[in-house]
Amino acid sequence: MNPDTRLKDPLSLRVTPWISFIGFFVVWQLLIDTGIVPRILLASPAEVGQLFIDKLTNPDPDGAVLLTHTMVSLLEAVLGYVLSLVIGIPLGLLMGWFVVAEGLARPPFEMIRPIPPVAWIPLAIFWFGIGLTGKVFIIWACGVVPCVINAYTGVRMTSPTLIQMARTYGASDWQIFTKICVPSALPMVFGGLQIALALAWTTLVAAELIAANEGLGYLITMGRRLLRPDMIVLGMIMVGLTGWIIGNIIDRIERRLTAGLERGGAAT
Amino acid sequence: MNAALEHPTTVQGLQRHKSPAAILRRLLKNRYVLYLVSISGLLLIWHFSAVNFATSKYMPTPWMVLKELWRIAHENLAGKDLLGHLWSSLHRVLIGFAIGSAVGVPLGLFMALNRYINNLVKPVFDLIKPMPPISWISLAILWFGIGEESKVFIIAIGAFVPALINSYNGIRLVDPALYDAIRMLGANRWQTMMEVTFPAGFPALFAGLQISLSVAWSCVLAAELVSARSGMGFLIILGMTMSNPSMILSGMVVIAVTAYLITVVLSKVEKWVCPWKVELPQ
Known part of the structure; x- marks a missing residue:
């Protein structure tokens, strides 16, 4: 669980992560059980675990089972995320190589860039209501910025030597762009994907906290309205877990796609 | 190029x-x-x-947004004018950021320097890290009510995570050749720390603080969107409930300009406090 533990380490170093991990839950449970922290403020891990099993099948009291909430959030996130990739990455790549694309796309982009993603929420709700469209718009707006920046930077950081070599061999602008700039920008693009994902997930939760009738953020809000700390904690754990899983999947894809690049050292 | x-x-x-x-x-x-x-x-x-x-x-047309910007700058909105709302947001950000980085930076440093502390803190930190700071808001409201404390708490959590990660990685990823060099020169442990560890780790640490501050700025907006009676987030949600899109847009303009100014000022400060930072080739 901790990458820093090695086999040759003394025993005390190897057990400390486990002590800490288990101790965290034990202290948490004891704090609730002994009444130091009142039950109205925080739920114990055991209660959260019970609720997790219960919520797998029981739609009460918030109207949907856990899987539905997760799927709704995931659907919103994935739709908005894919849209932002489809638009952001080609735009950023083109901006990095073609002067016309950069000149035309940069000013509007620089206007949108400093707006924190959560600031789009009221406008999106006003335009599209609290349903799927509004959420997808918000996630698109916050995901597209890192995609463009990283794709752009990736292309700009292409080694000039490679470009000059291609020119010498008579490659056209378009060939250089597709054969050299785009592959060498890939590691940066994947960095952008990870940033965009973290942003999209955070923003989605914020959007669901403010206006929604389904989704994990809604579960957290309902927990507060019904004074059910176990529901809040369960929602938070599900949000963290889902985000972590998606991040790992992207990491895996990245490693597969850029494996050849990093071996050759062309990524730098 | x-x-x-x-x-x-x-x-x-x-x-x-x-x-x-x-x-x-x-x-x-x-x-x-x-x-x-x-x-x-x-x-x-x-x-x-x-x-x-x-x-x-x-x-609204661009011109209407400009006029609205002028109007909210002068009129009283829910007890404060535009500058008052901006200040109450910034005020929360500053307090939350100060608390978050005051906890995060030293903890990250200790984790990088001592493996026992690292092994004790990291498992718990890894549990907290993937949760978006905004998802704490319901617990924060249960614990602290809807006043200032719950917003400051969210901001502190948001600022804490990048501050810790970057100060931790900044120290750990110091070039080992630098340590070899200063040991050759006969430095003791304290001198090594003062002359190599901190100066070499500082740029990454400062970059972490920059991220913290921009995360703090979005956290304050999110917290104010959920429940507040003042601040920029409150202002744009007020525009939404009043069905006044020019008010939302002009609020977003002010928010974006503030975020932009924060970034510019911080990168100036960065050049001033750590001039030895190696720029990435662009």
Whole structure:
């Protein structure tokens, strides 16, 4: 669980992560059980675990089972995320190589860039209501910025030597762009994907906290309205877990796609 | 990247007699012309889309947003003017950021320097890290009520995570050759820390603080969107409940300008406090 533990380490170093991990839950449970922290403020891990099993099948009291909430959030996130990739990455790549694309796309982009993603929420709700469209718009707006920046930077950081070599061999602008700039920008693009994902997930939760009738953020809000700390904690754990899983999947894809690049050292 | 690579056809610029097509081609290569075309095109499309099919109920014209900006700068909105709301947001950000980084930076440093502390803190930190700071808001409201404390708590959590990660990684990823060099020079443990560890780790640490501050700025907005009676987030949600899109947009303009100014000021400060930072080749 901790990458820093090695086999040759003394025993005390190897057990400390486990002590800490288990101790965290034990202290948490004891704090609730002994009444130091009142039950109205925080739920114990055991209660959260019970609720997790219960919520797998029981739609009460918030109207949907856990899987539905997760799927709704995931659907919103994935739709908005894919849209932002489809638009952001080609735009950023083109901006990095073609002067016309950069000149035309940069000013509007620089206007949108400093707006924190959560600031789009009221406008999106006003335009599209609290349903799927509004959420997808918000996630698109916050995901597209890192995609463009990283794709752009990736292309700009292409080694000039490679470009000059291609020119010498008579490659056209378009060939250089597709054969050299785009592959060498890939590691940066994947960095952008990870940033965009973290942003999209955070923003989605914020959007669901403010206006929604389904989704994990809604579960957290309902927990507060019904004074059910176990529901809040369960929602938070599900949000963290889902985000972590998606991040790992992207990491895996990245490693597969850029494996050849990093071996050759062309990524730098 | 040098200019010759970007303009492989500059030879054409040396021709004495330019055809209109050549002039057009040169204009299309000029960044500032393109910027001008882009901005005016954007404003025109915005204006006409607001005037024509979408009614002004959903989409105000750019001019209306400007007028609204002027109005909210002078009128009293829920007890404060624009500057008052901006200040109450900034005030929360500063307190939350101060708490978050005051906890995060030293903890990250200790984790990097001592493996026992690292092994004790990291498992718990890894549990907390993937949760978006905003998802703490319901617990924060249960614990602290809807006053200032719950917002400051969210901001502190948001600022804490990047501050810790970067100070931890900053110290751990110091070039080992530097340590070898200073040990050769006969430095003791304290001198090594003062002369190598901290100066070499500082740029990453400072970068973490920059991220913390921008995360703090979005956290305060999110917290104010959920429940507040003042602040910029409250202002734009007020625009939403009053069905006044120009108020939302002008609020977003102020938010974006503030975020931009924070970034600019911090990168200036960075040049000033750690001039030895190695810039990435762009």
